[in-house]
Amino acid sequence: MHVSTHGDYLVKLTRFTAFNCYLVRQEDGLALIDTGLSGSATGILRAAQQIGKPIVRILLTHAHADHVGSLDALTQALPGVEVLIGAREARLLAGDLSLDTNEPQTPPRGGFPRVNTQPTRTLAPGERVGTLEVIAAPGHTPGHIAFLDTRDGTLIAGDAFYSWGGLAVSGKVTLVFPFPALATWHKPTALQTARALRALAPARLALGHGPVLERPLPRMDRAIEVAARAFERA
Numbered sequence: 600m601h602v603s604t605h606g607d608y609l610v611k612l613t614r615f616t617a618f619n620c621y622l623v624r625q626e627d628g629l630a631l632i633d634t635g636l637s638g639s640a641t642g643i644l645r646a647a648q649q650i651g652k653p654i655v656r657i658l659l660t661h662a663h664a665d666h667v668g669s670l671d672a673l674t675q676a677l678p679g680v681e682v683l684i685g686a687r688e689a690r691l692l693a694g695d696l697s698l699d700t701n702e703p704q705t706p707p708r709g710g711f712p713r714v715n716t717q718p719t720r721t722l723a724p725g726e727r728v729g730t731l732e733v734i735a736a737p738g739h740t741p742g743h744i745a746f747l748d749t750r751d752g753t754l755i756a757g758d759a760f761y762s763w764g765g766l767a768v769s770g771k772v773t774l775v776f777p778f779p780a781l782a783t784w785h786k787p788t789a790l791q792t793a794r795a796l797r798a799l800a801p802a803r804l805a806l807g808h809g810p811v812l813e814r815p816l817p818r819m820d821r822a823i824e825v826a827a828r829a830f831e832r833a
């Protein structure tokens with residue numbers, strides 16, 4: 600597990616170079632955002648130990664295997680830990696891939712593994728979890744959410760963008776790292792989300808795959824332009 604610190608509150612944990620999850624320092628302990636691939640629990644717990652604070656809550660951006668892979672192991676190791684996921688995405692976490700009538704009728708893509716853990720509570724956009732504001736970010740999956748740290752403008756956006764080999768909107772296949780793009784549910788929705796996240800003017804962008812970006816707005820603008828052209832052609 601490679602550990603790096605970004606600003607005062609954010610710690611990035613990376614496995615196999617490309618799979619990130621995050622610890623966020625909060626008043627009552629650490630919030631873990633996403634849980635990585637299966638087999639990540641030991642490294643995540645060790646990183647928290649080194650910081651010297653307990654993980655008090657787990658927040659999930661979406662229910663894909665590389666984000667919930669170590670959820671069961673962590674909830675076993677952390678009795679009483681809060682588990683929070685968007686209300687829409689909770690259905691996918693429970694293995695229900697059905698679509699609502701008002702959603703694009705295209706099946707969710709990518710791997711949604713069997714998970715035994717049930718969320719202790721579900722989240723709605725606009726809600727706050729301590730310092731973190733819940734932001735709707737559908738597209739990569741139907742119920743994907745992001746978290747904005749209101750203290751310093753850090754946006755933890757899961758797979759709404761990726762920054763591996765240059766910044767790209769979810770669903771835009773890049774040759775360097777095409778896998779998350781291929782798992783994207785609905786590209787026009789992902790592009791709308793990218794624009795909405797850009798409008799928040801984040802000071803720092805932290806993603807599921809690739810490096811953390813400081814002052815990301817010009818790169819977000821460029822990624823949105825490229826995706827808009829590519830998705831329109833498709």
Ligand SMILES: [Zn+2]
Nearest residue numbers: 665758779807
């Ligand atoms: Zn991912």
